[in-house]
Amino acid sequence: MKQTITYLIITVLFALPAMAQEDSSTYTLDQLISESLENNYDIRVGRTDLEISELNNTIGNAGMLPSLMWESSLNNSFNDRYDADNQSGSLQNGVRLNWVLFKGFSALIRKDRLETLEQLSGGNLALVVENTIQAVVMAWYRALMAKEQLELLKEVMQLSEDRLGYMEDRRDLGAATSYEILQARTAYLTDKSAYLEQEVAVISTIRELKYLAGMDEGVSLKLDGEMDFDGGEYALDELLAQLDNSNRSIQNQFLNLALLEKQRVLEQRARYPSLNANAGAGHDVHPESLNSNSATPGFSDGYFSYFANFSLSFTLFDGDRINRNIQIARMEEAIGQTNLEEMKHRLKNRLLNLYDTYQVRRELVEVGKENMETARVNMQLSEEKFRAGAINSFNYRDVQLGYLQTSINYYRSVLNLVDTHTDLVRITGGIVEEYE
Numbered sequence: 462m463k464q465t466i467t468y469l470i471i472t473v474l475f476a477l478p479a480m481a482q483e484d485s486s487t488y489t490l491d492q493l494i495s496e497s498l499e500n501n502y503d504i505r506v507g508r509t510d511l512e513i514s515e516l517n518n519t520i521g522n523a524g525m526l527p528s529l530m531w532e533s534s535l536n537n538s539f540n541d542r543y544d545a546d547n548q549s550g551s552l553q554n555g556v557r558l559n560w561v562l563f564k565g566f567s568a569l570i571r572k573d574r575l576e577t578l579e580q581l582s583g584g585n586l587a588l589v590v591e592n593t594i595q596a597v598v599m600a601w602y603r604a605l606m607a608k609e610q611l612e613l614l615k616e617v618m619q620l621s622e623d624r625l626g627y628m629e630d631r632r633d634l635g636a637a638t639s640y641e642i643l644q645a646r647t648a649y650l651t652d653k654s655a656y657l658e659q660e661v662a663v664i665s666t667i668r669e670l671k672y673l674a675g676m677d678e679g680v681s682l683k684l685d686g687e688m689d690f691d692g693g694e695y696a697l698d699e700l701l702a703q704l705d706n707s708n709r710s711i712q713n714q715f716l717n718l719a720l721l722e723k724q725r726v727l728e729q730r731a732r733y734p735s736l737n738a739n740a741g742a743g744h745d746v747h748p749e750s751l752n753s754n755s756a757t758p759g760f761s762d763g764y765f766s767y768f769a770n771f772s773l774s775f776t777l778f779d780g781d782r783i784n785r786n787i788q789i790a791r792m793e794e795a796i797g798q799t800n801l802e803e804m805k806h807r808l809k810n811r812l813l814n815l816y817d818t819y820q821v822r823r824e825l826v827e828v829g830k831e832n833m834e835t836a837r838v839n840m841q842l843s844e845e846k847f848r849a850g851a852i853n854s855f856n857y858r859d860v861q862l863g864y865l866q867t868s869i870n871y872y873r874s875v876l877n878l879v880d881t882h883t884d885l886v887r888i889t890g891g892i893v894e895e896y897e
Contacts, residue, residue: 822878
């Protein structure tokens, strides 16, 4: 129960918007995560599932309480014999109480199962929260990358437009050929087409963010952030320890294993005898209006009855059903244990791969950043050389494309680093704390 309360606290804290958004459509990453945790569809479904589990987790649903019923019946009989009509009837009212006093303490086990099911619903909700945060972070950086790429394409397009204007001026002076003009125009139109296509890509990434945040399509969403990231350093031993202690999938599998264990115990308790109590009271009346042969006009005959009964039952033989169910429950419990071991092994391998990949991608970001800055300087120098006639238009175009591709590669390396980082902190159970 304490774990469930923790999940609820985490969810509620992150569900609260960081600030009111009515007057502003500009979001930071933290604000967008808060918005997503409030309105994301999967999280809303997960919250409802948790509420259902809480409603089911009662002692009454576990069978610890008796059932009390009110019973009423109206009985009539009509006899037609030798032209003599006889009518008789009675009205019966009563209450009946049924209570299972003992059945191998199975009610306690069912209550424990309901408690575990509630914890599992909380664990599933926590897992959905972690996946949603990761999805929002990745969608956020994909949107930033799309915007950065749009700016790059705009910069290159403007350079191509300037180059086209420069070549047209040279043609008017007789220093440029029609072929060179066609090449410059083709490069400009190519860059403009790429820019227009990238505008659609930006809209698509923004739409994905709106979906994750549960926002209406008509909402204007602007991003307040830059395409940079520094994930810091991690110690492998600490990550492995966090994997065992904090990974949500492993913790949920432990809960599933606990359910299988309780199911096996519940099957074993079927061997115990069952003691039931049955008590009640009734009132039986025969009103004159329902009895044609009543001796006294207006008289209603009747009586009260009370009872209290106990029954003890014990299964002597049922075709070996109980033993078979116990054996199956043990096998399912063994399967659950195997699944847990397999999950731990698989997640450990994934963590090791993520750790190695993370180290490499951190270096690739540094290399990519330096390469992009070098390419930018090279393009600026190449533009001066092109205008001075030191290089031709083909060489200048190659430098432009090289700068464009180098810059895109850098932003892609940042996106890859973010992807690996979010995977790393999610698999070790720390993504909620990372982005709180």
